[in-house]
Amino acid sequence: MTSNSTAGSSPQFCTKCRTQEATHDQRSHAVCVDCFTKFINTKSVKQLGILGKETKPPIIPNPSGSGPPQIGTRRYLLGLSLGVSSTCLLQLLHENCQFQLSKGRPAPFELTVVHIYNDTFTTPSTAESFLLPHKNRYPTFTFLSHPLSSSLTLPSIDWPSFLSALSLPPSPVPTLPTLLSSLPPSQASQSDIISLLTRHILLSLTLSTSSQALLLGHSTTAIAELTLSQTTKGRGFSLPWTINDGLLSLPNLSQPVLVFHPLRDILRKELVEFTKLTSPPLTGLIPDVEKSNNPEAHQVLNHKDLSIEEVMTRYFADVERSYPSVVANVARTSARLVRIFDEDRKGCGLCGMPMDGEGDERWRGELGEGDVGDEEGETEEGERRRREGRRWLCYGCQRSALG
Amino acid sequence: MCHLQDRKGIHQATQEPRKALPRVLHQSFRGRNPPHHHIIQIILPRRESCHWSLRWQGFDSLGLRSQDTQRTTWIRTRSCLTEHRRGHHRLPRRLPPNKLYDWTMDEVVQTIGKKGNCTYCGVFRRQALDRGAKMLGIKHVVTGHNADDVAETVMMNLLRADLSRLSRSTSIVTGDNRSEVKRSKPLKYAYEKEIVLYAFHKKLEYFSTECIYSPEAFRGSARGLIKQLEKVRPSAILDIVRSGEDMARLVPGESPSFCGCKGQKAQAPVAAAVEEGIGGCGSTNGRTPGGEMAALDKQLRENEEYAELEVDVTKTIPKPKQGEKETQKELPIRTASALSKGGRQVLGQCKRCGYMSSQEICQACTLLEGLNKNRPQIQI
Numbered sequence A: 001m002t003s004n005s006t007a008g009s010s011p012q013f014c015t016k017c018r019t020q021e022a023t024h025d026q027r028s029h030a031v032c033v034d035c036f037t038k039f040i041n042t043k044s045v046k047q048l049g050i051l052g053k054e055t056k057p058p059i060i061p062n063p064s065g066s067g068p069p070q071i072g073t074r075r076y077l078l079g080l081s082l083g084v085s086s087t088c089l090l091q092l093l094h095e096n097c098q099f100q101l102s103k104g105r106p107a108p109f110e111l112t113v114v115h116i117y118n119d120t121f122t123t124p125s126t127a128e129s130f131l132l133p134h135k136n137r138y139p140t141f142t143f144l145s146h147p148l149s150s151s152l153t154l155p156s157i158d159w160p161s162f163l164s165a166l167s168l169p170p171s172p173v174p175t176l177p178t179l180l181s182s183l184p185p186s187q188a189s190q191s192d193i194i195s196l197l198t199r200h201i202l203l204s205l206t207l208s209t210s211s212q213a214l215l216l217g218h219s220t221t222a223i224a225e226l227t228l229s230q231t232t233k234g235r236g237f238s239l240p241w242t243i244n245d246g247l248l249s250l251p252n253l254s255q256p257v258l259v260f261h262p263l264r265d266i267l268r269k270e271l272v273e274f275t276k277l278t279s280p281p282l283t284g285l286i287p288d289v290e291k292s293n294n295p296e297a298h299q300v301l302n303h304k305d306l307s308i309e310e311v312m313t314r315y316f317a318d319v320e321r322s323y324p325s326v327v328a329n330v331a332r333t334s335a336r337l338v339r340i341f342d343e344d345r346k347g348c349g350l351c352g353m354p355m356d357g358e359g360d361e362r363w364r365g366e367l368g369e370g371d372v373g374d375e376e377g378e379t380e381e382g383e384r385r386r387r388e389g390r391r392w393l394c395y396g397c398q399r400s401a402l403g
Numbered sequence B: 001m002c003h004l005q006d007r008k009g010i011h012q013a014t015q016e017p018r019k020a021l022p023r024v025l026h027q028s029f030r031g032r033n034p035p036h037h038h039i040i041q042i043i044l045p046r047r048e049s050c051h052w053s054l055r056w057q058g059f060d061s062l063g064l065r066s067q068d069t070q071r072t073t074w075i076r077t078r079s080c081l082t083e084h085r086r087g088h089h090r091l092p093r094r095l096p097p098n099k100l101y102d103w104t105m106d107e108v109v110q111t112i113g114k115k116g117n118c119t120y121c122g123v124f125r126r127q128a129l130d131r132g133a134k135m136l137g138i139k140h141v142v143t144g145h146n147a148d149d150v151a152e153t154v155m156m157n158l159l160r161a162d163l164s165r166l167s168r169s170t171s172i173v174t175g176d177n178r179s180e181v182k183r184s185k186p187l188k189y190a191y192e193k194e195i196v197l198y199a200f201h202k203k204l205e206y207f208s209t210e211c212i213y214s215p216e217a218f219r220g221s222a223r224g225l226i227k228q229l230e231k232v233r234p235s236a237i238l239d240i241v242r243s244g245e246d247m248a249r250l251v252p253g254e255s256p257s258f259c260g261c262k263g264q265k266a267q268a269p270v271a272a273a274v275e276e277g278i279g280g281c282g283s284t285n286g287r288t289p290g291g292e293m294a295a296l297d298k299q300l301r302e303n304e305e306y307a308e309l310e311v312d313v314t315k316t317i318p319k320p321k322q323g324e325k326e327t328q329k330e331l332p333i334r335t336a337s338a339l340s341k342g343g344r345q346v347l348g349q350c351k352r353c354g355y356m357s358s359q360e361i362c363q364a365c366t367l368l369e370g371l372n373k374n375r376p377q378i379q380i
Helices: A033-054 A084-102 A124-137 A148-153 A159-165 A176-181 A187-208 A220-232 A239-243 A268-275 A289-293 A308-322 A324-334 A357-364 A380-392 A395-402 B010-014 B017-028 B079-089 B105-112 B118-135 B147-159 B163-169 B192-201 B217-232 B236-248 B260-265 B268-275 B292-309 B336-342 B363-373
Strands: A024-026 A029-031 A074-079 A109-117 A142-147 A213-215 A246-248 A257-260 B039-042 B060-065 B071-076 B140-143 B182-184
Touching: A024 A033, A029 A033, A033 A084, A033 A213, A033 A257, A033 A268, A074 A084, A074 A187, A084 A109, A084 A268, A109 A124, A109 A187, A124 A142, A142 A148, A142 A187, A148 A176, A148 A187, A159 A395, A176 A187, A187 A213, A187 A257, A187 A308, A187 A395, A220 A239, A220 A268, A220 A308, A220 A324, A220 B147, A220 B236, A239 A324, A268 A308, A308 A324, A308 B217, A308 B292, A324 B147, A324 B292, A357 A395, A357 B236, A395 B236, B105 B118, B105 B363, B118 B140, B118 B363, B147 B163, B147 B192, B147 B217, B147 B236, B163 B236, B217 B236, B217 B292
Parallel strands: A074 A109, A074 A213, A109 A142, A213 A257, B039 B071, B039 B140, B140 B182
Antiparallel strands: A024 A029, A246 A257, B060 B071
């Protein structure tokens, strides 16, 4: 969003309150700072209201042993990527809590904020230092940083089969760099697997911290990007599980987890603008603020170094600028896709999403198992891995993990 | 070339070209024997619009007997190339005598302008093909859409949020037993690059031109995106096709069956056969000046504004309490589900041309009427 410059002409008044000067563009309406901030707040509060209805406060037995049980406070877990959207969500949740407390009501929820860092490049102390300004600014919330390599022991991933398909020994547990180097050598595959592992950690942490919901900071634009990038990765079948709010169950997890996207009605450019309007501005909390604000600015040197998500981010930055309603429409419409789940089939061994038996059968065709994938020059080992992987990996995971 | 090395099936295009067509035909008919005497291959790339004419005079048909005795008929609308190919394949030619619409695309563009002519092109061209096929007693039309085209369509339908088209765009066969002419896309799983290599290997002549009349906003945008994605991950195109097929089953209210040949239990494919003519490549939005995407954006913005003004009447009118005399007569409220049940399209015939249509007058006749109104009546 670009602020309307009124220099050299008479000031334009806000189309909502008609009292202040219009400085921002809110869905093609010129509005003032207050109305714009109110708009962002209203959109997020509406979603938080829906979340509040879906999660009942836990009932705690009376500590004295007798008497009526007490009503506890809702507990949520927020995945913080240190990007614009998740930082804005953190701020909006904080504002929501402060508003309730200022009215003399109890805090509506307790929040645990988790930042997953890639321990191949980042040390634990660096990750902690990233979270320090957040801890100071939001003292009521609990902050955790968690290494990506902790996913290597998670029970929700079928590690023995996955490692065997990658020709890695099942024990000892491989290090994260070993695992990533066994994947196809493209940024697209590696970033996809990393995002899957991150999601697994967040879901398991939601249960281990006794949180009732996992909150993700996806904006409308991010959901539209996710729709197209999941489609590109061949994960169309599991799309309703990825982009919609609702319960998500993974293999070997004790119970399903409620995943919620409270910023699904706000465009990314609006959130970027919002980061400058809080006091103090949120820009100090976002390490790579320039890249987040202007993804197109960085020149592409080699397309092999780009991930599918990065291509989508660049594409949607352009579409969002010119046609914001088209972006919103993509997100809104793709949310209408229904979830189909065959209870007899177990989930994918890597992403945990339901397997699409009908789709796999059709894709292979009726020419026999060996017909598709018999590529010229493919080694026996490669073929064995492919055959093995087909049994317990979904199509998208086969593409990312086995090439 | 090295970019293509890891492409599935590349060896088929380069080393075993004779195998490729029977294989895709086999896939497109899902393992059953293809109906040998009804197969037609139509070469009519979308972007050759500058050369095709809507008059019958350019509409040729050629019979081709290939090495594995499958009778294939080639229909082209470009007489110059067909003439050459006829010599190449030593094929007989039949020329349907009458004019169909009496409009060329050049004239259409002169009348309605540069923007929004996709609807005319799409409707007329498809109907011309169907009617040509019907005239020649053909039951099955095979088009040369490749994986890139299908992937573009999937992305385009996601971008313009057209779920009903998304559910149909990936079907290999469209049209069920009731429709007169079915359509298939046997090259659906072949990359455009593979087909180009195949054509190169077989020394086939082909044209590759973009439409000069109306660069389609959504398709153009999706095409650009797909080319970028292909650079990042070469298999992305087939992955999008796979996702498109899977998502077709996730569209609410659509038939879970994938293939149109199984469509007896659902009526959607019939509607598809009719509707597909309505701007399959562009859309009706294209008629608005200012570009397709901008038009959709504007329309969506207006919808959002109107949505804020809407009031749910069922919540505002209080229900009379028990015992109170009901003074107002309650009318049934038409919900979306009730409308969709009652409002399902029924396949009929156009009153003017007799072509299949769900409306009284088919889309082509409606468009033609609009065009003819603006045409000068006196001819020298």
